[in-house]
Structure formats: structure tokens, C-alpha cells
Amino acid sequence: HVRSDAHSIYFNDPIWSNMWYMHCGDKHSRCRSEMNVPAAWKRGYTGKNVVVTILDDGIERNHPDLAANYDAYASYDVNGNDYDPSPRYDASNENKHGTRCAGEVAASANNSYCIVGIAYNAKIGGIRMLDGDVTDVVEAKSLGIRPNYIDIYSASWGPDDDGKTVDGPGRLAKQAFEYGIKKGRQGLGSIFVWASGNGGREGDYCSCDGYTNSIYTISVSSTTENGYKPWYLEECASTLATTYSSGAFYEGKIVTTDLRQRCTDGHTGTSVSAPMVAGIIALALEANNQLTWRDVQHLLVKTSRPAHLKASDWKVNGAGHKVSHLYGFGLVDAEGIVVEAKKWKAVPSQHMCVAASDKRPRIIPIEQTLRTTALTNACADHFDQRVVFLEHVVVRISISHPRRGDLQIHLISPSGTKSQLLARRLLDHSNDGFTNWEFMTVHCWGEKAEGEWTLEVHDIPSQVRNPEKQGKLKEWSLILYGTAEHPYNTFSSHQSRSRMLEISTPELEPSKAALFHKQVEATEDEEDYSAPSIQGSPNILQTSVCHPECGDKGCDGPKADQCLNCIHYSLGSIKTGRKCVNICPLGYFGDSISKRCRRCSRGCETCIGRSQNQCLSCRRGFYYHQELNTCVTLCPAGFYEDESQKYCFKCHPNCKKCVDEPEKCTICKEGFSLAGGSCILDCAPGTYFNSELIKCEKCHSTCQTCVGPGKEECIYCVNNFKIHEKKCVPGCNEGFYFAKVPGFLQKVCARCEENCLHCEGSSKNCVKCKAGFMLVGNTCIANDTCSNAAEMFCEMVKSNNLCERKLFTQLCCRTCLLAG
Amino acid sequence: LRSPTVYTNHWAVEVLGGPAEADRVASAHGYLNLGQIGNLENYYHFYHSKTFKRSTFSSRGTHTFLRMDPKVKWLQQQEVKRRVKR
DSSP states (O other): OOOTTTTOOOOOOTTGGGOGGGOTTSTTOSOOSOOOHHHHHHTTOSOTTOEEEEEESOOOTTOTTTGGGBOGGGOEETTTTBSOOOOOOOTTOTTOHHHHHHHHHHOOSSSSSSOOOTTTTSEEEEEEOSSSOOOHHHHHHHHTSOTTTOOEEEEOEESOOSSSOOBOOOHHHHHHHHHHHHHTTTTTOOEEEEEOOOOTTTTOOGGGBTTTTSTTEEEEEEEOTTSOOOTTOOOOTTOOEEEEOOOSTTSOOEEEEETTTEEEEEEOTHHHHHHHHHHHHHHHHHHOTTOOHHHHHHHHHHHOBOTTOOOTTOEEOTTSOEEBTTTBTOBOOHHHHHHHHHTOOOOOOOEEEEEEEEOOOEEEOTTSEEEEEEEEOOSTTOTTTOOSEEEEEEEEEEEEOSOGGGEEEEEEOTTOOEEEEEOOOTTOOOSOOEEEEEEEEOTTTTSBOOEEEEEEEEEOOSSOOOTTOOEEEEEEEEEEEEESSOSSGGGGGOOOOOEEOOSSOOOOOSTHHHHSOOSOOOOOOOOOOOOOOOTTOTTOOOOSOOOTTBOTTOBSSSSGGGBSSBSSEEEEETTTEEEEESSOOTTEEEETTTTEEEEOOTTEEEESSSSTTOEEEEOTTOEEETTTTEEESSOOTTEEEETTTTEEEEOOTTEEEESSSTTOEEEEOTTEEEETTEEEEOOOTTEEEETTTTEEEEOOTTEEEESSSSTTOEEEESTTOEEETTEEESSOOTTEEEEEOTTOOSEEEEEOSTTEEEEOSSTTOEEEEOTTEEEETTEEEEGGGOOBOOHHHHHHHHHTTGGGSHHHHHHBHHHHHHHO | OOOOOOEEEEEEEEETTOHHHHHHHHHHTTOEEEEEOTTOTTEEEEEOTTSOSEESSOOOSHHHHHHHSTTEEEEEEEEOOOOEEO
16 A cells, blocks of 8 residues: 555656556555555665566667666667667657667656656666567577576567467577576576567457467566456466556556657557566566576466456466456566565476376367366376476367367366366457467466366357368367475465355454454564673774764764664664664664664554554555554454555445445344345334335335335235235135145235136135036036036936936036036 | 468578588578577578578478488578567
């Protein structure tokens, strides 16, 4: 949570205040969640000593906002085969793209020009490679420029996003990727950041792009200022994280450096997002330059979060990570990444396991789903291939099909996580199928690898097709990437079934259990500081200049940890070492009586005392409870967690529990009932809840309970009244009888059989017929349709069993009917 | 209709034996060796001035002999890839 005013950063760059995605914490901001870039800067990370290069159409190295950070050693012109990556200028300025991307990463700060780059102290270069024939050789050369010098390669291009292309890196470019991650950065691995496809309008799917689909690249997507899906966005299972970018015409624009030393707000699409992530990774590399290429991906998975990004398919995977096909693991958190990076321990080595390989060809039935499963132990028998905790999962597939765009492919992990590897692409009419195409998903990140995997291939024709020409799944292989040990402890506590994110939260114990976290707090060594005696050490000089924070007792040396007492506060303990400070750091408060920095309660970032109810702000992962001034991991009953401000806000007074908003109740207090997400008053019998007047009003006098005032709005009737045509009546009308309906407490008037005036017990048990009908047994028959001959004659007919004969039935209708 | 593949007069060639051997192979078959492709050991960028610069037909002729050279493990005429800025 960024608090404005006291802690806001000011730059004199003219567009700084318009960089809305840096100021989401401000009061009037429309973006509700922060990428926390300024917070990362406040921790001291600005990309110093990190080298980023932009693979594109060149970079204007003398642009006033780029010149200071431009690095010629991180640059090359592959198209022109020289060392100057300056773009080719023409009337249309078509080669502006690289310069625009570069500004986002490392435009200088406080130079009174244009914008501020995310890593404004990083070195920025450009590799000109798009302004000419792009071949496999060109790509491979570009991806392999000085891998031991350049840390991060950012690329905002790819195969055509026309919704019908399937293309990716060629043999050489793939080898360049592999070389980069193995040997680049002195063996730590080059970082490749890639913008995901812009073919949203064309119904494209970015798993048909082999660059974003690669395990070696960090595929980045975009969201708009309001957290909506941009029109250009493609979804797929390989997207890792998201940043803000351009959206609809009324939403915030992205401003950056432009060709001819200008500034532009015309930079759009996922091209914005890849450089942003490149800049944020640069901050992380400054915090910890020993991060490997996989560490960086783990950090993104761990720290990115859904925030308020709107997607219908947010789910929690089996490892507890929230993920969606639009946004990957969610909005990046620059501060979160640098904090985690600082203390990060490298993840265990990557294992690769071909968990399953099935070469049996199978027909894909039209308008049906072909489902095939593979049970695997994830190479448990081979210690150097064994995968226990997943990272990337790749499915290599060969399919022949008359119209490729009709295909949809899913993969379901043992934990139940369903990844959409391919969606239907209506514009793809190709009959090329897929030949050993590798689909990749990150949705199973952290899950256990062992178990049953299911591949589903659906053929859903978008147009009429020859039913005899069916697709065929020729072969498929399941390739698992991951580690044999868990990368960090939190994985082991989150193995569960994948689930869609639920709106309602489970009922909490009131107050205390949720309020106070039960973890054992580290005790601080609280012994009083005492200066070491100088008796017997007559040669210790006390005439040198002490540190400015030292008090009147002097010092043993010039540093802050050599003071004998402090002017303001002392920080630390005898065990860890003490030093004098002006202001206590985050997590501590200044005790003015003892002149010491004392630790805040766990969860507090700033506080005025040690107690749990003396917090002023909270650390990451905690919510601030304003009324109690505490920091909690879960808000107590009657409060909900506000994700944007990280506060516990009060629910509506009628709610016992709510989510996201005060009015969105999930559990009501006693005396209230849940109706359409709101808690309404339980009204007494004989009354109903009037939502307009917001009070209980009387039912009609004949109703015991009702939904409105009218006599036709009864639910139950008062004693001895029965429901008849939605009204409560004292007795049933003619033609109806008093009936008990199974499962329904209320007695109702049910209709008698046709032509019956009164019936009893059941509709068929008529006791009186209407005029013109006579009662024969329990049935009413029209007088003129059933007549009898002489009584004695008919009795003879009956006793001689002659009623079976039609002639006698007609002569003695009544007698025969009565005889059955 | 699919856009036709456009071939160039640039080739990627895998040659065993180091840069000197790559130079020999290139000049023996009328190519110019533009050097190793990035960091990819044994992969070299060859250029042939006699091939059509941009053609929708893959080249025949000299490269067949190049392919038969015992030091050449693999070769590929470079195709222009359609790449869009995002």
C-alpha cells in the first residue's frame, strides 16, 4: 500500500505525474493495484549495474532520455552487420518500436525530459534485427550477442498474430536460447523476456507462438488501467505474469521515448509489458545478481498476484498459486520481487522427465472429445531425471486434421489443474495439423508431478466439414520440468486439489483466533548496551571525529557502530552488533525513553509500540485492522479483506461475513437471511420484508406467511384456509376438493374429475355430478349417453354375465357399468 | 492461400573442424563464410552471391555439392520469417 504525501517520490521529468501505472496508490487513481515500482526504488533498487538490451528495429542512442544509460557494448546491428544500432529513419518513422521499448526500461530520471524508466539506472542497449530479412540466422545471432555481458534480452515481436499462423524459433534460434540459459551470465543463464501475442481480436492463441511458448522465455501479457482484458490480448497457458498497458480510448495511455528525440503516448499492446518486466527483473538482479534464469521465473510466480485483474478463469492450482490463462500468475509486484530476491536461495537443479510417450494413432471424432490418460511416476526411478515439484509442463503433439482451427486441447494434471493448451481459432483453416509441436503450460507450477495426466482433444467444427475427413492424434509425449526437492518450504504446505477461486470464504472463529497469529516470534536480545571498558588500555585515542549519530560519551572509531552512546537511537543487540541511527528502520519503532529501536509486533511495518494493537501499517501479506490498530493475516468476522489497500474493512451491519465489498454478504447475523447477496431481516409470521421501505409489513389477513401484501401472495394460509388459485380460501369451490399434497405442508384445493361437482378424498371419488350427468359408481356420465332398458331385463343380463357383449352393454349401460 | 516461403541467398551450415575448415568448405563451393553464428559452435553463416537474393523457390545446384562435403553435417537455406512488432 503506497501512502501518498509523506513518502511519494518526485521527479522533474515532465511526464512523471502522467505515468499512472506508477501512482496507483494515489487517491484519484483508477488503477486499483500497484506494481509497486516506486516502493522498490525506495528500497534502493534502480537497476544499477544491470544490462538490458532490446531486440527490435534499433535504438535511438542519442535520445536525451536514453543517452545517459545507453551502452554500446550491449548493442549491435545484425541487419547492417555493424556496431551501430541506430534505427533507419524514413518518412513513416516505422522504426520507432525499439526506441519506445527502451525508454520504458531505462529512461533517465530527473533529467527534465519525458519519462522515468523502471530501471532508470540500468544500462540499455539495442540490437537492430527486425529492419530487414529476419531469418533463423538473424534471430540466433541476435539472441547470442554477448551473453556474458548482457543480463536481460527483451523482445516485443513474434510470428504473425493473424489467428492462423503456427510458427516459432528455428533450429538455430532454439540452440541460441539453450546456449543462453546454460552459459549466459557466467552460467547463471540469460533472461529472455517476451511479449505475448497481440492477436486477441483475431482469436489467436499464443501457444501457436513458439517464442512465448518456450520454457526459456518469460511470456508477459497486459491488462488495462481498470484491470480489464485489453482487446488485443491473447490467452494461453504459457503466460507467466502481467503488467499494465494501454486499453480502451478512455483508459490511461503509456508514455515513453520516441524516435527523433520525442516523447509519445502512442505505445500500446503487449510491447509495453515485456520491457516493463525486463525493467523489474533488472531491479531484482540488482538486489541479487546471483539469481539464475529459473530463480527469476520462480520469483515472478511467487510474487505476482491476481489483485483486481478481471478474468473468469482464475483458479488456485494444486500448489496454492492463483493462475489464469489471461494473466498467468497475475500483476507483477516490483517491491515483492526485490524483497524476495534479496534473501533468495537458488532453486535446486532442473530435472527433465519424459513422463509419457504414446505413439498409438487415434481418430479424433467430430464434435466429441478424445481423452487419453497417462499414469506416471515422473521418472522416480532415475535420480537425475526425477521430478517431484513441477515447473514447466510441455506436451509434444503430432496431429493431422483437415481444419486445424477446429481443434481445442486441454491437459489435466494429477492435482486436477486444467490447462488450455490450444483454443479454437476460427481463422485457421489450415490442413497442416501439428507436427511435433510443443505446447507449454505453467499452470501446474509447484504441483506434484506424479500421478495421472489426462490429455483432451476436442474437434468442434466451426463450419460444415466433410464428416469422412477426421483428425488423427498421431502421437503425443508428456515432458515434465521441475525439481526433485521442493524449491522453497511453502510448496510443501500447499499440495491440494486445484480449485476455482471461491467467492465466499469459510466461516471464521470470532475475533481472537483470526486476529492474533500464533507463530513464535523471534525474541530480541534486550540486554542493555554497555560500552567496553577502556581501563588498562591507555593507548586508545579518543580524539578522532566520531560518527554524527554518536552521543556525548564519544566513540571508539568513526563508524556508527563504534559509538559509546547515541544521540537518537541505537539499533541491534550485543549479539548482532549495535549501531546508532537517526531513524529506526521499517519493523521497528523508536523508544525515546531508552533511546533504542525496538521491534514492532509481528506483521507491523511501522508502529508506535511493541504491542499487537500499536501498529500503524502492515508488512506484506498482512491486512491493517483500523479499529484495533493491528496487522492480521485474515480479517475477523464482520470484516473483509480489501486487496487494493490491504485493510480490513467493515461488512454491512447485517453481515456476519462478506467478501470484496461491505454489501457482498456470505453469512448473515442472527435474525437475517441471505437473499441475492444481501442480508435481509427475518420477518415475524404474518409479515414480509418490504425491500423498498426496508421493513417488515403485514401480509393479507388470510396469509400466515407471504411475499407481499396481496391476497394472491400467500405462501401459507392461516388455520383452516386452503390455497386455491394462489389465494387462501375458507372452503373449496364447487368442482374442487380439499387435498393434501405430498411434501407440501399447506392444504390445497385440488380439482375434481371432469363433470364432478363434489368429490372427496381424491379427484376420482366423485359424490355428486353436475347437472346433465349422472353418477355411476364414482364417475359422472352424461345422461343421454348411458341409458337402461327394463330393470328386470338388465338384472338378467347382469346375472348371466352378458355385459361383456356389446349389444347388452348398450341396452343396459348403467347396470353393466355398475357391475364393472 | 498460404503466403509462399521466401528463400534468401544466406545459408546456415554446420561444419566440423573449426573456422579454418569452414573457410575451406565455403571457398571450395563458391560461398563466403560470414563467420560463426553467434555462440553456436560449428554453425557458420554462408552467403552465396550467385543465388537469387529473394526467391520463392529453394535453390538447387551448388548447395547439393556443399551438402555432400564430408565436413558438412547439416545445412539450411535461410527463409524469410514473417515477424510482427507487438
